[in-house]
Amino acid sequence: MARLRPHLLALACALAVAVSPALAQAPVATEMSATRTGFAFPANGEVRLLIFRPDIKIGETTTAGLFQTQAEWHALARKEMIAALLEETRQRGFAASLHEEESALLSEHRALFRLIVSAAIRHKLFGRDPLPGKAEDLDWTLGAGMAQIAPQSGAHYGLFLFSQDSFESAGRKAAELVASLMGAGAKGGTHFGYAALVDLRSGDLLWLNVDLKAGGDVRTADGASARIAQLLSDFPGRAGQVKP
Amino acid sequence: MAKARYFWCPLALVCASILTTAPVLANAYREKGKIVEVGDAGLSVTPPRDWNRLDLRPGKYAETWTLDGEQLNDVTFYSGVIAGAPIVKERNKKHEPLPKFRYETLLVEIPELLEGTYRAYKQIGSFALSSSKPTQFLGHDGVLFSYHFTDNDGLPRMGEARAAIVDKKLYMVTFDAPRLHYFDRSVADFRSLADTAKLTD
Numbered sequence: 001m002a003r004l005r006p007h008l009l010a011l012a013c014a015l016a017v018a019v020s021p022a023l024a025q026a027p028v029a030t031e032m033s034a035t036r037t038g039f040a041f042p043a044n045g046e047v048r049l050l051i052f053r054p055d056i057k058i059g060e061t062t063t064a065g066l067f068q069t070q071a072e073w074h075a076l077a078r079k080e081m082i083a084a085l086l087e088e089t090r091q092r093g094f095a096a097s098l099h100e101e102e103s104a105l106l107s108e109h110r111a112l113f114r115l116i117v118s119a120a121i122r123h124k125l126f127g128r129d130p131l132p133g134k135a136e137d138l139d140w141t142l143g144a145g146m147a148q149i150a151p152q153s154g155a156h157y158g159l160f161l162f163s164q165d166s167f168e169s170a171g172r173k174a175a176e177l178v179a180s181l182m183g184a185g186a187k188g189g190t191h192f193g194y195a196a197l198v199d200l201r202s203g204d205l206l207w208l209n210v211d212l213k214a215g216g217d218v219r220t221a222d223g224a225s226a227r228i229a230q231l232l233s234d235f236p237g238r239a240g241q242v243k244p
Numbered sequence: 245m246a247k248a249r250y251f252w253c254p255l256a257l258v259c260a261s262i263l264t265t266a267p268v269l270a271n272a273y274r275e276k277g278k279i280v281e282v283g284d285a286g287l288s289v290t291p292p293r294d295w296n297r298l299d300l301r302p303g304k305y306a307e308t309w310t311l312d313g314e315q316l317n318d319v320t321f322y323s324g325v326i327a328g329a330p331i332v333k334e335r336n337k338k339h340e341p342l343p344k345f346r347y348e349t350l351l352v353e354i355p356e357l358l359e360g361t362y363r364a365y366k367q368i369g370s371f372a373l374s375s376s377k378p379t380q381f382l383g384h385d386g387v388l389f390s391y392h393f394t395d396n397d398g399l400p401r402m403g404e405a406r407a408a409i410v411d412k413k414l415y416m417v418t419f420d421a422p423r424l425h426y427f428d429r430s431v432a433d434f435r436s437l438a439d440t441a442k443l444t445d
Contacts, residue, residue, distance in 0.1 A: 108399065108400065108424055111399035112422050112424050112425070115313075115422065116316070119313025119314065119315075122313065122314070123313050129271065131271055131310070131313065132273035132296060133294040134311070134312065134313075140312060142424070142425065143425025143429075145424055203425065
């Protein structure tokens with residue numbers, strides 16, 4: 001069932017302004033990543049990676065500019081992105097497994113995680129809102145409570161992923177075509193996401209990659225693979241291993 | 245100094261703001277051991293550790309400090325709020341009015357003022373007072389209270405505050421943080437900071 005999301009509408013408006021030729025005078029970095037100082041995967045032995053179900057928002061921008069979620073697309077995107085995530089991480093030499101259970105504890109940690117990523121984006125990654133009294137390092141944590149989420153998994157690391165895609169409806173495309181013919185800036189849909197690695201014992205954020213203009217149609221296997229490869233492009237490697 | 249702030253904006257808007265040509269914000273360094281004035285109503289503190297003052301302010305009488313980023317461990321100072329004024333800026337006086345501090349407001353009603361402000365400003369449905377008792381703040385009779393609430397992002401938070409009414413003006417300092425990890429980690433830093441608060445002539 002489609003549902004309107006006010007903050008997604010606001011996002012669409014903000015992005016519309018962002019891509020306006022009149023305002024977008026200076027190039028803005030759209031992909032940034034950071035790794036916690038001193039972090040490296042162990043060189044030897046099995047490294048277990050717990051993949052949390054991706055947080056996916058996908059839908060259509062209507063002619064009026066409203067965002068409507070699409071349940072069918074969401075199911076497709078979830079299926080394809082989970083498959084792509086497992087494939088990509090296994091190719092990189094990790095013993096990856098999917099964490100299916102969504103507990104209240106995990107839900108609260110997810111909410112905290114979104115807040116931490118928001119802080120890292122604002123205050124660290126893109127340099128737009130720095131905190132002068134905070135060290136330059138990627139220094140955020142979810143706390144030791146993360147260890148209670150899946151202790152039976154034996155995994156030392158957790159991987160979170162967020163993806164947001166807004167495709168344009170036929171009416172929206174037509175409206176933008178008309179607008180472009182009249183000299184106004186036209187734009188495509190909006191697509192962005194992030195991936196993050198967390199130490200499951202300490203809760204420390206170890207690595208974060210944010211892409212504000214992501215590619216790949218995540219509703220398809222090929223598109224989801226492209227998106228995952230993009231979001232994991234700077235993922236820390238294991239010693240002696242080559243990225244796929 | 246900017247007068248608006250991100251205040252509880254979702255991650256999507258943070259990302260979108262990066263893509264705009266908005267200016268880089270100038271958050272200020274609040275250095276350990278150096279006395280600093282907060283607002284322009286005679287309130288000062290001497291931070292026992294380094295803090296960051298956010299450039300974006302929630303209102304004319306308020307400013308927010310943080311250690312790790314907005315909403316992770318926020319100390320907000322409300323300095324010299326006059327009668328008839330809300331404690332943060334009203335976004336829409338007609339459709340989203342905020343409760344006002346009044347001449348007749350009593351110390352015991354300050355927690356209710358904060359609750360009403362949070363409910364209206366953050367549009368939350370869950371807010372509960374955990375405790376409230378008399379204290380001394382800024383050398384005057386005051387109130388010390390604690391509370392918990394869940395913001396519209398679904399993240400449960402805890403808070404603690406001290407307030408006093410001096411010369412018919414409200415002075416208050418609050419600490420808000422997620423109950424997961426961040427409240428317990430930083431509440432002692434908040435208390436030691438609030439202990440240094442003074443009013444000067």
